[in-house]
Amino acid sequence: MKYFSILLLAISLYSCKEDKKEIKEEPKSINGTSDQKTQSDSVSLNVTQPAEVKNETLEDDGQDEVMLEKDILFNGKLKRIFELKDFEKVFGKADSTKLMSETQPCTYIFEDTGDGKNDKYLYKNESCFENTEQKVGVNEFWFLNGNYILYKGIKIDGSSTIDDIKKIFPNSVKNISELDSPGRGKVQLIRLREDKENISDGHINIYFKNNRVQSIHWWFPC
Template identity: 90%
Template sequence: MKYFSILLLAISLYSCKEEKKEIKEEPKAISEISDSKTQSDSVNQKATQFTEVKNDIQEDDGQDEIMLEKDILFNGKLKRIFELKDFEKVFGKADSTKLMSETQPCTYIFEDTGDGKNDKYLYKNESCFENTEQKVGVNEFWFLNGNYILYKGIKIDGSSTIDDIRKIFPNSVKNISELDSPGRGKVQLIRLREDKENISDGHINIYFKNNRVQSIHWWFPC
């Protein structure tokens, strides 16, 4: 009888030990499920972020990109509109000048400023600037004799290729066109928008010659 009682006690203790073991192992299983779910959520979150970035890039798919004046520095120093006193400091003395009244352009940068009688063009290394009183604006800028622009800190000069520009304006380069231009010969051309809302009637032309950037021109219809 004594032996039977000891046997029952041993069986009871063994059962309790097994139950405790099962209880201990249960949280481990829950932890594993939790870790697995966290990893899965993390992967899904990364995939969502990637998709959102990708969709944002493709949002204006097919449209020419935007180039804002405020993001451009000519020769790394001047905005598109600057003071006359800074012209010679940065570009040197003008090669030639011409009164606008002699050409009577249908539109120009400072047409709403003053009477325009003494407004003139300033020419330097093929580039064309417009001048009214003490203000100067860039009409067309040629990448000659070391001329360059900084666009959002990226340097664009006469050695920049179409592939270089493609990295900045992929849609516009995708829509590139060719033309025979007086004084230029056969060139390639991309167009950039001046604002996101397409309020401006004009656009910005960037010309390429022999696969290299040649000039940038602000174009407006008459």
């Protein structure tokens, strides 16, 4: 009887040991599944992320690309609309000015602001700015005397070539046109859209002279 009790005790201890072993092995299976899922998620992200970046920068439908104002910094400091006090800080004193009432443009940046009586153009190094009260907006910007823009952190200046711009706006460069422009001579031109939904009737022109970026102009129909 004593021997039988010892035998039962041994069997019971062995059974408990096996149960504990099985319990220990179970988390390994969960971790394995989790690891596999993590690896799978990582692969999925690596595959889909470039496609998302591509959609943000390229137009697969062949349309000209979009250039948003918010993505541009003039001379690395100013948005397209900025304070008058910052004009001289960044560009220096205006070479000349002209009241808009003298030219009577059919449309301009601040046409819905104030009465417009004292609105004027500011000219600096061929660039044209529009001014109303304490606000200034860029109408046309020439890449002269060190002028440049940062577009999404990419510097574009007077040394930038058509091939350089093609890396950013391939469709627009593919659709490049050539024209004889008063005061410019023979130039090449690409157009960029102002928004993805094509709400704006206007567009952005980038001019090239001798294969180099010359100026950028916001064009809007009358």
